Amino acid sequence: MLFNSLQFLAFFPVVVIVYFLIPSKIRYLWLLACSYYFYMCWNPKYVLLLLASTVVTYLAGLFLVRWSDSPKRKKWVLAICLLINFGILFVFKYANFAIQTIEKLLGLVHITVPEVTIRLLLPVGISFYIFQAVSYLIDVYRGDIKPERNFFIYALFVSFFPQLVAGPIERSRNLLPQIRNLNKTHLWxxxxxxxxxxxxxxxxxxxxxxxxxxxxxxxxxxxxxxxxxxxxxxxxxxxxxxxxxxxxxxxxxxxxxxxxxxxxxxxxxxxxNTPYFAVSIKDFWNRWHISLSTWFRDYLYFPLGGSRKGKLRKYLNIMIVFGLSGMWHGAGWHYIFWGLLHGVYRVTGEATLKIRQKWNQICKKRTDTFSHQLWKRTCTFSLVAVAWVFFRAASLRQAVDLLFQLVxxxxxxxxxxxxxxxxxxxxxxxxxxxxxxxxxxxxxxxxxxxxxxxxxxxxxxxxxxxxxxxxxxxxxxxxxxxxxxxxxxxxxxxxx
Amino acid sequence: MKRLKYIKGMALFIVFICLLYIGICYTTWVVRDKSLGNIWVKLREQKKDSIDVIFLGTSHQFCSIDVDLLYEEYGINGFMLATSGQTMPMTYYAAKEAIRMQHPSVIVFEALYCHHDFRTLTDGMTHSFFDGMPYGAVKKEAVEDLIEDESQRIYYYLDLGYFHNRWKDLKEPDFHCTMNSSRGNYHFEETNPGSVVPVLETDEKREIPEGTLYYLDLLIKLCQENNIRLVMYVAPFGVLNEGDDPAGVYEMQKSFHWIRDYVEPMGIPFYNLFEHVEELHLDYGADFMDAQHFNFRGQEKFTRFMVENGYFDF
Known part of the structure; x- marks a missing residue:
């Protein structure tokens, strides 16, 4: 169901009216039913994936607490659960891309293999709800939060319909307590x-x-x-x-x-947060798709070592994060290139920071002026706009052609x-x-x-x-x- | 105190929704394409059960009959409910809704489109038929029956979704009333040469399509059940473009012969005006709006002919 459809314009008022009228204790159950209905409007069969991810992470959360005194068991639970979730994501989102890439690589060395295509629809919002469920699991693993014992509350956390198919990728720390306390919310x-x-x-x-x-x-x-x-x-x-x-x-x-x-x-x-007003690419990513950027920061960049293991490792970590961020956006080389390009922007920005600062000192350039800020914003905006060409184009070739036509x-x-x-x-x-x-x-x-x-x-x-x-x-x-x-x-x- | 505040809040919310509904209805009315008429709006303005005769059919109906003249000079209290491209199934549903709203004693059906089995023609024509039609069981039945593409059905209830893009073309007349008179009458002043009416000299017949016959039977049954006299006729017309082969018009006349033979045994009069074209004394240089349709002069001439020759002896 699209937000900009007449179907949603009928669905949402009904959800709200019933929500306001029913006893407060069962509000979350109503929202859970509505969320599953919302998702099933797109394709009823694929709700099973949502349910599978929910059940697996819910049970894993409980096991993590039960085996809190056994780090080895905890690691196994986490690993299996991540494997299942990312496995689902891989099969439905990246399998065909991987097969085609392998076929092309084999083709380069003149090995012909029969064409294989897995006929699967890409489930709407799969990357969003899987990332949300995984973030819950890692938070429980780290002991940042306690696992949710009420399955229906947890299921609503994963499937809450306003943010189910395109985020924001909510953190359990923020959303779960609110869902638990829905019965206490003053609606009027x-x-x-x-x-x-x-x-x-x-x-x-x-x-x-x-x-x-x-x-x-x-x-x-x-x-x-x-x-x-x-x-x-x-x-x-x-x-x-x-x-x-x-x-x-x-x-x-x-x-x-x-x-x-x-x-x-x-x-x-x-x-x-007004991303096109950013003064650098780093600043841009602090303002654009904040829930995804912070997800990658908290659950990938920091565990990789962040900036604590030297400059080269930091740059490598940045490239890994942006490469995977590109891949998260779609199974295509142009998405990966788009991510890597942002990674290159970031690394270049970091690597040249001192030189640029020195240059400004030598030139006695004031950096707090409106014109300097405007210049930085314009440069950042232009770099972002060029990168979007790779994102929007149907292929890398088309993006390169368009940029060549541009100049x-x-x-x-x-x-x-x-x-x-x-x-x-x-x-x-x-x-x-x-x-x-x-x-x-x-x-x-x-x-x-x-x-x-x-x-x-x-x-x-x-x-x-x-x-x-x-x-x-x-x-x-x-x-x-x-x-x-x-x-x-x-x-x-x-x-x- | 809290309860009072709650009631006040609810009341304000209801007022807001009502005002919003009015605003959306007005916006819809403004952007709606009125060039094909807006007859349901006019029919709704009529006092309930005040209309005696309802005219149904295609553009040939509303270009041929002047309902204002019928009322002013002959005392026939009629309403023009014909629309451009009104197919046989549409006519059936129009009759059903008109009977619900007005319960006329006579329905005059111009039967040109009985010769083919289209359910709808262009989107614009279909909208001109549905837009403004009162929401209710008949509209629901008609939309579900005639609009095959389910995703488009919603726009026949909420036609703002179809017409909203007309904001680019809005002109002063869009903010005023429609081109129809209060009786749904059309008045076309434009004059263009009409094409000579080819008349089939034989009594050959061609059966009309099964789907169309189904709806014709439904219409006849509907009129019988509601004690309404059904009168059918076809107005004469020529080919669309000069030099066109008149074979198509001859084929249609064969269908009209078949319909005549089909309905007359049921006591339903069918007047084929192709057979009286000479008596009409048409002036092809002055009486036509385009090659096939009368302008206001032809309309007046034809209307008077129908009454004065006893075809409309209501």
Whole structure:
């Protein structure tokens, strides 16, 4: 079930109304049933995978406590459980990619093998819920948290529908206590409810008005059949719009998820903090997909030794983390390359930090000026935008071709001769897009200056809030990209 | 105190939802494509059971009959419920809903589309039929029966999902009322040369498709059960483009002959106006909006002819 579908618009109010009316003790059971229904709307069979991951990690959590005095047994339990979870992930997400890679490698040495393809659908959100379950398990193993004994509460932790298919990848420390205390939550809190509605509305705005509109242009420029005809400025515009699209798509989903959870009395972690205002790649990853970045930091980078084992090892660890992060995003070399490219950015940034600082000293350059900060932000944004080309392209080859077209086919006249108005979006769509980007920019600026727009909104008068929500809904229904003629576009991060 | 606050909160929430519903309905009405008419809205504005005659069928029906003239000059209290591309199944459902809303004593059915077995034609035509149709059992039945693509059915209930992209094309008339009069009448002033009506001289017949016959039978049964007099006719028309082979129009006339033979034994009059085309004294240079459809002059001429020759002796 997509958030931007009519099905969800019918599902969610029913969930909320029943949730508010039933006895508080069984609220979590209702949410669990709704979460499984939500997942089964996509493919009923694949709910078994979700259940399997839940049962395995739940039992493993209990065994880890039972055998707390036997480190060897604990390690075995952890290893088996990780093997099962990552095994599921590998089979459903990477098996075909691995087979094809082996076939290609064998082909290079002239060994021909019969083509093998495993016919499996990639289960929606599999990487998200498996990572969430694994994080719980490792936390229990480390003794950071106590295992949850109520299976249904734990099952809801893994499957909580607002964040089930595209995160945020919640930590057990944050989410489990909230689920345990759902019966104590005071539901009739108008500030919280309106705040949740506003967040959902903002998410729909990002997704339906900006991301899906930008996608019309991006899909045209990245079309595998036709991309080779475009020059520098079509590719540049497509690249910038994809940079915008992926942010609005994912941040939109997250905002809807956080808003929906808020209405149900659950506070989810934030996943984005104005990432395109970052001054370095390191800073970018502290602001982008925060729940995944911190997951990799806590459960991979630190266990690998982090920065404690010397510079070279640190750089290697960074490359491993970013390589796996790329792989997490998809089974394709272009995803892995995208991850590694960010790793190279990070390592280069770290390695040249002292030289750059020295250079600034020699040049007596002030680094606290607006212009210097702007320069750093622009450089970071450009590096991120270039990397997104590898992420969006259908293959490494296409990405390289597009970047070559970007630098070799200088055609600034397309900015003036109307060419850009015929690539998926027309002049009126451009107007809406530009206006929407200005709204997004204003909201981001508020966040950047330390103000919380959602909180500030919740503090306004009831009438003001109602009017904003009212016209927001009408505007999204009118200017959103959806409905007959359009396939309700999936959120990009569903496929991960 | 807490209870009062709760009640106040609920009341405000309900008011908000009501206002939102009104806002969405208005937005839907504004963006809806009114170029193909908006007849259900007009029918709903009529007082219940105030209409005596309902006119159903295709564009040939609403281009041929002037319901305002029928009322003003002949006292026939009618309503035009024909829509562009209204297929036989659509006509059946339109009749069913019209009977529920108005219970007329006569239904006049222009039977052009009986010759083929399309259930729907273009999306725009299907929307012009469904949009504004009151929500209820008949609409549900019709949508489930006629719209094969399940994913698209929702847009026949919430047509904002279909039309919202028209915000780009909104013009002043979109914010005013529709092109129809209060009786659903159309008035086309545009004049273009009409194509000469080819008349089949023989009484050859061609059976109509089984699917269409099924819905025709349903319509006849519906009228019988509700004590409604059913009158059928076809208005004359020529080929679509000058120089086209008139064979297609002849084939249709064979179907009309078959329908006549099928319905007349049941006491249902069927008037084939192709047979009276000369008596109509059509001016092909002045009476047509396009090659096949009458403009307001042809419409008036045809309407008067139908009444004055006793075809509409209601």
């Amino acid at each position: 809190d108008s500030k919280r409810l309106l705040g949740g509605c506003a967040l959902m509305l903002y998410g729909f705005f990002l997704k339906m008005v900006i991301a899906d509109r930008a996608a019309l242009f991006v899909d045209t420029v990245f079309d595998v059949e036709k991309y080779s005809v475009y020059g520098s400025f079509e590719v540049l515009t497509g690249m910038l719009l994809f940079t915008l699209q992926i942010y609005c798509d994912f941040a939109g989903y997250t905002s809807i998820a956080i808003g929906a959870a808020k209405i149900l009395g659950v506070e989810l972690m934030d996943n984005f 070799s086919r200088f055609n600034p006249w397309v900015l003036f001769d109307g060419t850009l108005l015929n690539l998926g979006i027309d002049a009126k769509d451009w107007n809406v897009l530009i206006l929407s980007i200005l709204i997004l920019f204003a909201v981001s600026l508020c966040r950047h200056w330390g103000k919380q727009p959602a909180k500030a909104f919740a503090e306004q008068g009831l009438l003001f809030q109602a009017v904003v929500i009212y016209f927001g809904i009408i505007a999204i229904l009118l200017f959103g990209v959806y409905g007959a003629g359009y396939e309700a576009a999936q959120f990009i991060y569903f496929q991960f």
